[in-house]
Amino acid sequence: MWLRYESANEGTEISVDEVLNALVFNKDGLLPAIAQDYQSKDVLMMAWMNRLAIEETLMTKQVCYWSRSRQQFWRKGEQSGNRQQLVEMRVDCDGDTLLLLVSQQGGACHTQRKTCFYYTFADQKVLINASVP
Amino acid sequence: MWLRYESANEGTEISVDEVLNALVFNKDGLLPAIAQDYQSKDVLMMAWMNRLAIEETLMTKQVCYWSRSRQQFWRKGEQSGNRQQLVEMRVDCDGDTLLLLVSQQGGACHTQRKTCFYYTFADQKVLINASVP
Numbered sequence: 001m002w003l004r005y006e007s008a009n010e011g012t013e014i015s016v017d018e019v020l021n022a023l024v025f026n027k028d029g030l031l032p033a034i035a036q037d038y039q040s041k042d043v044l045m046m047a048w049m050n051r052l053a054i055e056e057t058l059m060t061k062q063v064c065y066w067s068r069s070r071q072q073f074w075r076k077g078e079q080s081g082n083r084q085q086l087v088e089m090r091v092d093c094d095g096d097t098l099l100l101l102v103s104q105q106g107g108a109c110h111t112q113r114k115t116c117f118y119y120t121f122a123d124q125k126v127l128i129n130a131s132v133p
Numbered sequence: 134m135w136l137r138y139e140s141a142n143e144g145t146e147i148s149v150d151e152v153l154n155a156l157v158f159n160k161d162g163l164l165p166a167i168a169q170d171y172q173s174k175d176v177l178m179m180a181w182m183n184r185l186a187i188e189e190t191l192m193t194k195q196v197c198y199w200s201r202s203r204q205q206f207w208r209k210g211e212q213s214g215n216r217q218q219l220v221e222m223r224v225d226c227d228g229d230t231l232l233l234l235v236s237q238q239g240g241a242c243h244t245q246r247k248t249c250f251y252y253t254f255a256d257q258k259v260l261i262n263a264s265v266p
Contacts, residue, residue, distance in 0.1 A: 005252075005261060006244050006265075007244070007265050008261045008264075009261065009264045010261055010262060010263050010264040011260060011261065012260065012261040013258045013259070013260060014252075014258065014259040014260075014261075015258060015259070016254065016257065016258060016259055018259075019252060019254075019259045032165055032179060034167055034176060034179065036176055040174075041173075041174035041175070042174070043167060043169055043176065043232050045225065046165060046167065046225065046230040058254060088253060088254070089253070089254040090250040090251075090252060090253050090254070090262070091250065091252040091254075091259075092178065092179065092249035092250050092251075092252070093242055093243065093244060093246075093249045093250075093251065094249075097179040097249075097250075099176050099250045109226050110226065111139050111140070111226060113226075116225040116226045116227075116230075117223040117224065117225050117230075117232045118223075118225075118226065119138075119147070119152060119223060119224040119225070119228075120221060120222070120223050121149065121152075121191060121221070121222040121223070121224075124149065125146045125147065125148060125149060126146070126147040126148070126149055126151075126152045126224075127144060127145065127146060127147075128138060128141045128142065128143055128144065128145040128147070129143060129223070130143050131141075131142045131143040132139075132140050
């Protein structure tokens with residue numbers, strides 16, 4: 001379906017089932033999901049979702065990933081309290097990546113930093129760009 | 134090395150080689166790279182890089198991905214002119230995802246839209262959120 005909607009105009013409506021059925025999962029049945037703070041627009045983290053995690057997240061509005069290391073659902077913040085509330089879910093042009101606009105409680109990173117992207121390449125070195133709060 | 138720097142303070146310096154050598158590539162030798170507009174902070178696209186693409190991008194400041202479908206380097210904008218100039222490259226806490234802050238010429242998407250994420254889940258449907266310019 002992705003080719004079919006390439007020139008579709010803003011406001012074109014598609015059924016949720018058509019989109020979910022057309023998503024292009026990798027051979028482990030997963031899609032990368034980028035979490036972005038809906039207010040600051042900071043990119044917080046990247047994790048993975050399978051179809052059930054996507055459906056649960058759309059239904060509950062609490063972000064649920066699939067943990068590849070633990071091979072189980074990972075309801076973000078269930079342990080730490082640092083939940084991600086879904087504000088909007090988007091899909092890209094070829095249906096293989098999700099963008100989650102979220103309201104993040106506390107740090108998104110397990111180190112408690114706001115975002116996971118705390119290494120910055122600078123000239124000839126890499127700098128830590130944020131301390132643990 | 135990722136565990137070792139978890140509580141490192143802002144400004145801590147690490148060598149580029151130490152970081153590059155510690156990156157956690159998937160079994161195809163690739164890392165996901167998220168491109169974000171450094172001014173608007175819109176998430177533009179997600180693509181893949183191998184180590185050589187990362188090194189070329191750091192050196193030339195023109196974003197170079199690895200195309201999985203074509204199995205070759207993909208110097209973004211080489212054909213279309215819609216180049217991505219690298220402003221800053223970041224790495225996440227466990228070294229398996231890159232965030233590229235870029236200056237994007239033209240649309241990042243092959244449809245000429247500004248971003249690839251033009252499908253939005255709304256209640257009971259999915260909406261196209263941008264027309265082709």
